[in-house]
Ligand code: HPA
């Protein structure tokens with residue numbers, strides 16, 4: 273069981289969760305063009321090939337510019353349903369049993385789309401796939417960190433009637449110049465309203481950014497967090513406190529964080545004892561869904577069967593499922609590896 277193909281097959285079949293996935297980042301070029309036509313939205317691209325050709329990013333901001341441009345075709349509740357349902361079908365094909373996707377309501381409400389239309393479309397797809405495909409879920413609402421904190425507070429207010437279906441709040445978009453301190457009040461408020469919290473950090477920002485995100489925002493996991501590896505004291509803290517990092521190898525390479533997956537620290541993170549997980553981030557833009565990310569890491573970093581077992585366990589341990597449910601999922605992972 274040492275060859276790459278067998279390990280990729282194992283990664284595809286093992287029970288696992290995906291915890292770092294932007295629903296708007298699953299908008300494939302074909303769907304983007306279909307929705308543009310259906311909704312009469314003008315886009316500056318005329319073919320899927322042209323769109324894919326434009327997906328060549330120098331850094332996070334150059335990606336975000338195209339990503340927000342893409343979101344402009346999403347207008348109705350049905351659009352959000354269609355987008356989410358397509359991702360969930362793809363996720364089930366990749367052997368994903370539990371998902372905790374992000375959505376960016378401000379990217380839509382800013383354009384006049386109703387908050388309830390966004391959430392209703394997403395939720396109906398999540399409920400349907402739980403029933404039909406057996407994929408359980410928790411939903412995470414992200415605030416755009418390049419917008420003012422007052423906008424985030426208003427968005428938190430929009431989410432209050434949806435507390436039963438939105439489990440956590442997160443923070444995404446441009447990291448540089450938008451430090452965690454900008455959102456300390458919003459996150460305190462969100463926690464007092466019963467939301468769990470996560471935040472992107474250490475994607476373009478340094479290890480200090482990751483540390484301050486833990487200290488100031490008190491999040492229960494960090495999205496990306498790769499820059500933490502430059503700081504041994506922070507690594508020791510992540511290991512000691514079992515703070516999960518939701519790592520996205522193909523994303524980090526596409527946005528210029530590492531020259532190739534061979535240079536990615538995922539394997540060192542696991543070997544250091546960090547609760548790291550593998551995720552796809554924005555698969556329609558970064559050239560791969562979850563198993564593609566596992567494949568890249570297996571091929572380029574030489575991940576072993578033991579690494580895969582740990583990653584599957586970590587993906588459930590780091591989830592927002594209740595403790596008893598996590599125990600059951602871990603037992604399922606262990607049983608899978610015992611009979612393989
Ligand atoms: N990083 C930060 N913000 C984002 C991303 C990302 O990879 N994708 C969507 N919003």
Ligand code: ZN
Nearest residue numbers: 294444495553
């Ligand atoms: Zn992300």
